Amino acid sequence: MYKTVDASRIQISQLMLPSHSNFSGKIHGGYILNLMDQIAFACASKHSGAYCVTASVDTVDFINPIEVGELVTMKASVNYVGRTSMVIGIRVESENIQTGKIKHCNSSYFTLVAKDDNEQPKEVPGIIINDETEIKRFLKAIKRIETKKQRQEEFDHSNFSIENYLDILKDYRVKFEGI
Numbered sequence: 668m669y670k671t672v673d674a675s676r677i678q679i680s681q682l683m684l685p686s687h688s689n690f691s692g693k694i695h696g697g698y699i700l701n702l703m704d705q706i707a708f709a710c711a712s713k714h715s716g717a718y719c720v721t722a723s724v725d726t727v728d729f730i731n732p733i734e735v736g737e738l739v740t741m742k743a744s745v746n747y748v749g750r751t752s753m754v755i756g757i758r759v760e761s762e763n764i765q766t767g768k769i770k771h772c773n774s775s776y777f778t779l780v781a782k783d784d785n786e787q788p789k790e791v792p793g794i795i796i797n798d799e800t801e802i803k804r805f806l807k808a809i810k811r812i813e814t815k816k817q818r819q820e821e822f823d824h825s826n827f828s829i830e831n832y833l834d835i836l837k838d839y840r841v842k843f844e845g846i
Contacts (some may be wrong), residue, residue, distance in 0.1 A: 669793040670730060672744050672801050675714035679706055683733055683761070694733035697774060699759060699773060700724075702741060707755040707777035710743040715781035715791040721817045725776045725811055733772050737761040746801075747808030751788035752780045754808040776811065 681702065689695040704721055709720040733739055739761050747754035759773035783789040796802055821827070829846070 669795045669798060670714055671795045673797075676705055676742070676744045677710045677713065678740060678742045680738055682764075683735055683737050683739055685735050688735050692735065694737075694739070696734065699729075699733065699739070700727070701716055702739070703757050703759065703773070703775055704777065706741045706743045707757060707779060710745060710755045711777075711779035711781070713754045714745045714748070715789070717781040717783065717789050717791070719753075719779040719781050721777055722780050723778045725778070725815075727773070727775045729773055731761070731770045731772045733759075733761045734763070736764070738764050739772070744804075745794055746776065746804040747812075748791055748794045750790055752778055753791055754778050754811075756804055756808075776808070778811050784791075 668805045679702075683694045687694050687698045704724075706720065708719055738789050739759060742758045742760075743755050746756040747751050757773075757777065758771070759775075760769050761772050762769045781789040781791045794805070796805055
């Protein structure tokens with residue numbers, strides 16, 4: 668079975684209240700992440716037809732702050748599917764409802780895994796991609812997955828040696844003690 672990206676695309680909007688703000692008067696990043704997790708869950712569950720759990724969150728970029736009183740809109744779509752997992756791309760925008768000015772505030776990628784009634788991973792439908800943007804999103808997800816695997820293999824390998832990396836670290840603001 669295959670489903671189109673559009674079949675599970677979700678958009679939500681919410682007015683940002685003072686209770687959502689941090690000490691500097693901007694909307695708290697944790698609150699935005701909570702909303703993003705909710706929309707990622709809804710999108711993944713809609714695509715898979717199953718309960719889903721968040722496995723990882725990649726590339727959380729807070730680009731612009733969100734102000735109290737702005738209308739936040741989150742757009743989520745399935746960017747990639749594996750056998751039991753899905754990468755959900757989320758774009759967060761805020762709108763000053765008095766001026767109409769819209770700004771891109773955040774983008775992120777949530778990986779969710781579908782679960783069956785016994786809480787075991789469940790196979791998800793494949794994805795039908797219809798345009799160049801959807802192809803690019805799928806390919807970018809593949810690259811992020813490959814890069815993550817390479818990084819894990821490089822640093823978790825039993826032959827890892829810190830001496831191979833000391834030259835790289837000399838250009839950074841780091842001091843070694845006890846090494």
